[in-house]
Amino acid sequence: MLAESPLRIALLIDADNAPADKLDEILTELSTLGVINIRRAYGNWTKAGLQGWQARLLEFALRPMQQFDYSKRKNATDMAMTVDAMELLYTERPDAFGIVSSDADFTPLVMHLRAKGAAVYGFGAKQTPMPFVNACSRFLYLEALGSGHADGTLAAEEVSEVAAQPSAERVEAPPVPVVRAASLRVPTQQLRQDSQLLNLLRDAVNATQDEDGWARVGAVGTQIGNKASFDARNYGYATLTKLLAATQAFEMRDEGTSRVAVRDKRQGRAP
Template identity: 55%
Template sequence: MDKPAQIALLIDADNATAARIDVILGELSRLGETNVRRAYGNWTKSGLKAWQEVLHENAIRPVQQFDLSKGKNASDIALAVDAVHILHTQRPDAFALVSSDADFTPLVMHLREHGAHVYGFGDAKTPAPFQSACTRFLVLDRLSSASGQADAGPTASDEPAPAAKRTTRARKATAAPTTVAKAPGTAATRSARKTAEDAVPAAPPPRATRAQLRGDRKLVALLRRAVEGAADDSGWARVGTVGNHISNQSSFDPRNYGYAKLSKLLEATDLFDIRDVGGPGMAVRDRRTSTNGTSTPNP
């Protein structure tokens, strides 16, 4: 029996939400065995309370790092140093970095240069350099919860709440001690805000529409290049092979666009002819290419 891939999970607790840890571990369980689990932060801060509540039940070792200089986050350096040490001593097959901080981009590149896969987990606003550097980057709010269902939350089709209810919700969401509200730039405010974010998982954004998908030039170019590279002489490419082409050149994951599978996203773009839908031999072909191999105008 083949040994499962060994994964080192390193969490930037100062720059990630604890509410999605079950989703992260669930995703990693499909990729291999997460035998190294560490979370970095200054655990004396009240803003990390949400993380403290999930560390032990998920066998995550907290790594204490005091803020040695005001306004500086020393946890990032500690995480990076440990990652390089783990790389050259334990030699895991992959790393999982939980953060939305682009400062980790050089670290990701170093790990990949030494043969390790890097799976990034962060929010949708994570800078593109960090996302692109990863083997695969997953937007946490796009992933399903541990139950396999998306977190409860409003969708594009939901009716707007009555004005009175919206006002009440807004008051509850923004309620904070008077002393905190008067100093929006203080550490207390940031701590209170982070605690609130960790306590309630964000609702997943609605699935990208056909217009949004086709308007994303980078995505369209990536899909078309992958289909072209995987196509046979007649222009048809198996979806599985298309996925392999994409994973070899990009950190793309269809769930970041709200689609569980690549096949569903390809269908949604309406840019490709599709055959054997839902079957193991499902294949796609660029709609610009006719059956005789000549090109037709862009849709």
């Protein structure tokens, strides 16, 4: 049986709304999904504020796309990126797009790309408007990039969660070292006060549970991914398993293995 071909990814960066010092982490993240065939960064490179990008463009083989401002106090970068993304969609036909920006103006573009069958992985700052975040197949806050295991390895349950994702939009992270620094975790008390998060997790567990109330974490992750743009690292946890455990709202079984499963504690107390 032939091995499944890796995803072909087009990376488009809004340099006016993205920090150059996060390029390494962004490329590391996307490289776990597939091959980044197209790498472009858009901006008005005559601006002094973008001078810090030159060394990074050369270091990571990014093609700079020049876009002059057509009016004062308004850049045209977002329109240039949108036009190119549409052209790439119908000519090069990448399997997925990486969109780096905190600008909600890209929301209609992301919705169109996904409607045509392309996965969209978004990267932006924490202040990124939620319509853009939710439109993406998966959105990762730049502040959360770099979270992971101290030794740079993937835990067994993390590999299981990754493998369970739908093939069209799954995050295919091979079991190889990925060096990331730890990020600040949202404490349990704050997680438990986040009713939207708890409802999302509980609904996914309920939808995938067996007759005893247990749900495989991989299946829970798939259910969430089909419903919303979600990444446990945005809360400071390397895996969905660790986030579920941190909420203290679920019983855990077979932790540290590919069979890790969870059950809503409220159901466990039911007669």
